[in-house]
Amino acid sequence: MAETPSNNEYWAANIRLVTICLIIWALVSFGFGILLRPMLSGIAVGGTDLGFWFAQQGSILVFLALIFFYAWRMNKLDRQYGVDEE
């Protein structure tokens, strides 16, 4: 497919979306689950703290939400830029 301005815009929108999703991905796992856990230790969750919950439950739930959000947004972007499968 030839390079058209429309494609470039589509790709830029995709990269923007991927970047936002990956920032959240890293924040909940490496951030809340590991590196920022000491900062979250004040928030009690069932006998432990929020960081522990993110490491064993929360990050997985956020991962799920991210993938479905991305799939929904991208499929919408495909149609918006007219590059979806007919």
Add this chain to the structure above:
Amino acid sequence: MDQYTLNLLFVGATFALYIGIAIWARAGSTSEFYAANRGIHPVTNGMATAADWMSAASFISMAGLIAFTGYDNSSFLMGWTGGYVLLALLLAPYLRKFGKFTVPEFIGDRFYSPTARMVAVVCLIVASVTYVIGQMTGVGVAFSRFLEVSNFWGLMIGAAVVFCYAVLGGMKGVTYTQVAQYIVLITAYTIPAVFISLQLTGNPIPALGLFSDHTASGVPLLERLDQVVQDLGFAEYTAAQGSTLNMVLFTLSLMIGTAGLPHVIIRFFTVPRVADARWSAGWALVFIALLYLTAPAVGAMARLNLIDTVYPNGTAEEPIAYDERPEWMRNWEITGLLTFNDANDDGLIQWYNDGSASFADTAEARGWEGSELTVNRDILVLANPEIANLPGWVIALVAAGGLAAALSTAAGLLLAISGAISHDLIKGQLNPNISEKGELMWARIAMAGAIVVATYLGLNPPGFAAQTVALAFGLAAASIFPALMMGIFSKRVNNKGAVWGMLAGLIVTLLYIFLHKGWFFIPGTASFDDADPLLGPIKSTSFGAIGALINFGVAYIVSNATEEPPQEIVDLVESIRVPRGAGAAAADH
């Protein structure tokens, strides 16, 4: 009906089902053999991917590792699920748009280099074969334990079953078989967990029970667990123990490895449309999360149950006498995976952390002369229903589930290996004019060959059962993932960059693993130990992330120092970036 007959019945019935499906769905053409004619619905594909992904490591081993270590092993949970985000956002839709069958095919075309394709084949085969060896070992152990046959025959029966449906069925057989296996394994994992969660917390959902109050003591379950493990000198369950840097790198390695393992990626070639590839990754994670959200609860509750079994009157009182030990302990003693050694000759089972210096005084005051109980971490999930006194059919179901997990992964990996050999090596390199029938024959020969090799090594494990999985992930992370990602997101990375990047990542990672685990895993040849690694706190299992960085770095530098990729490659990259024009199949390339 005794336990042995029940096990036989459950395992036998599930196997008859898998083989039946494989025969019913026998593949005819090459396109069907590899990719099931791209006619698989995202939900079905997600379920099969989940079965493919969750091996004996997830089902049998992971909860036990979490139970005995606590928070630090959360890396497994985040790593083995977080990789799906990378897959869905960075790889799956583009590889589906590209529309070929195998991972090396993409690398060879995108980097316009047969050398790149061959390097990718080597990476794929090394990672997959090592992974299969671990699975075959698991299959052998599980079969021999539950069918009460020798390890040799356990492995032979397992190899025969894998051979039947992987070789005869190909991808389509594997896909539907794996759907059946997913249902068996998730049921087997969830039912005992629900029972145990109800017993301990009154909450039927294990993931919620983990953060609920412990009914017997009235305090939160995790607080109770922290208390009793520390009473026995063990590390606090919910606290971080090891190096933070190592935990971050280990988690990252598992994530990147997940997105780089060929048998998972190959799944996304089999959905009808690009949009479906995106949904497929999400559905796969839904089905995986059902097990992964339950696993930490299984681990914590099993640890608590185990301590309560040994210290029925609380950790401040004396433990139970060896002569009064429960039936499940006697059963597992036969396997040698649970042992008792009466160090102070008082006939009681003292179980505590005899490696803790700060606990030594307490132990001495209580007249303890060393921990007397040794529990292999890998038996925890299988023994869990027995520890909790659940009915015999639940124990039999867990046996069938463990075997489903190990077999489904072995079959998926074998398919990836056979594809690489018949499609990439023989059709792509040695004999491009091979007929479709000939290619299919080679795929089956490669599969049979891989089974023989894996069974042989599974019979005589070179002493690296647990490390095998780490090696497979490290290698996939360091070699395959970076090449795929750069192939899609960079128009500048060229053939030389990709080849040198993959080789650098692969070789450095292999070296680091061999230095810590022994050359080719031969015992006694290691120069370092994971307890005191070569580079600061970075263990060999965590090195895949560093290997991936090296791969990216080398590819970038080499590409920028050499010529730009030709125009048709730039056009190819442009075309895979947009979904429009994705064909139904590309068998006639």
